[in-house]
Amino acid sequence: MTPSTQKPIFLTQFLIEEQRAIGEVKPDLRLLLEIVARACKRISIAVGKGALGGVLGDAGSDNVQGEAQKKLDVLSNDILMEANEWGGHLAALASEEMDEPVMIPSQYPKGGYLLLFDPLDGSSNIDVNISVGTIFSVLSCPPDHTLTPCEDDFLQPGVKQVAAGYTVYGPSTVLVLTIGNGVHQFTLDRELGSFVLTQSHIRIPEDTREFAINASNSRYWEAPVKRYIDECTAGKDGPRGKDFNMRWVASMVADVHRIITRGGVFMYPMDEKSREKGGKLRLMYEANPMSFIIEQAGGAATTGRERILDIQPSKLHQRVPVILGSKNEVERVTAYHKEG
Ligand code: AHM
Ligand code: MG
Secondary structure, three states: OOOOOOOOOEHHHHHHHHHHHHOOOOHHHHHHHHHHHHHHHHHHHHHHHHHHHOOOOEEEEEOOOOOEEEHHHHHHHHHHHHHHHOOOOEEEEEEOOOOOOEEOOOOOOOOOEEEEEEEEEOHHHHHHOOOEEEEEEEEEOOHHHOOOOOHHHHOOOHHHOOEEEEEEEOOOEEEEEEOOOOEEEEEEEOOOOEEEEEEOOOOOOOOOOEEEOOHHHHHHEOHHHHHHHHHHHOHHHOOOOOOOEEOOOOOHHHHHHHHHHHOOEEEEOOEOOOHHHOOOEEHHHHHHHHHHHHHHOOOEEEOOOOEHHHOOOOOOOOEEOEEEEOHHHHHHHHHHHHHO
C-alpha cells in the first residue's frame, strides 16, 4: 500500500515509469489507457449520483444478448465510445452493448489497437446500490488492417491481450490494471479526480477457504462442479478437512476484486441452463480480461476443460464457462473435470 503520507503516484506517472522500466508501454497504449480511465471516472460519477442523476431503471431496449438494458448500461457505453473515438489510438471498438464492432469515424485518425469492453458489468445490481464495474481488454490490430478493421480482427485468443483492466464502482472506485507486468491497483481520489496507485504487484493466495458460485443453479451443474462444492460445504469433517465460506455478489467485477484482494475461487461453470449458449459469461470482454489479470496475479483461469486465455474465439459475443482464482483450487476443479 502507498501510505497517505507518501507522495501519491498517479496513473500517468505509473504508466510513464512502467514505459521507462520495461519499455513495453508504447506511448499510444499509455494514452489509450488514460482515456479509458478518464471515461471510467465519468461512469463512476454517474453511478455515484444514483437516483439523483435520473439514471436508475430500464432503458427500454435489449442488447445483442437479448438482455434488458439499464439506463446506466447505455450511458456507460456512450461515455466509453465518446471518450475513445477521437484519441487516434484505436482501429475499432467492441462492446457487450453493441451487436457489431464500431469503426473509428472517418474524421479521426486511426491507431493500432482494438478495445473491447463491458461498460457496466453486474447491471442487475445498479438499482439496489451494490457494486458494479467496467471491464476492458486491449488487443493489437493486425498492422495491415488498421484502416479497415473487421470483426475477425478481434477474434484473437486472450494470450494476445496487451492490456486488461476493470474498475469497481463501490464504496470507493478502484481501477485494477495489467499490461503484462503484474497487476496494480489504483484508487480514485474523488477530490483530485485522479487514480492513485494503492497496490502494486498484487498476488492471489494459492489456497483459499472461500468460493463464489450462484448456488441456485446447483440442479443444473455438471458432476465435477457438484463434487467440488459438496466437498467444500462438507467442511472440516469432509474430504477437504476445513470449513469453507461462500460469497456471491452477482457482479463479476466485485467477486473478482474480492479474489484479487484476499483469494478465493469464482465459478460460472458450464451447466444445463447455459449449455446451448456455451456458458453465461462473455469470452472477449469478461472472461479474457479477467483471466489475464488473474494469471498475472499468480492465479489460474479455466473453463474446467481448458485454459481460458488459449481459446481461439469464433465470434465476438461468444460465451464460455469460467472458473478462476486461487491457483490450487482452480487446478483442483479442473482436475475433477478431466477425471470425467
Ligand atoms: P452483465 O454483464 O449483463 O451484468 O452479466 C454478467 C453478470 C456477472 O457480473 C455476474 O457474475 C453474473 O452475471 C451474475 O449472474 P446471475 O444473475 O446468474 O447470478
Ligand atoms: Mg458483464
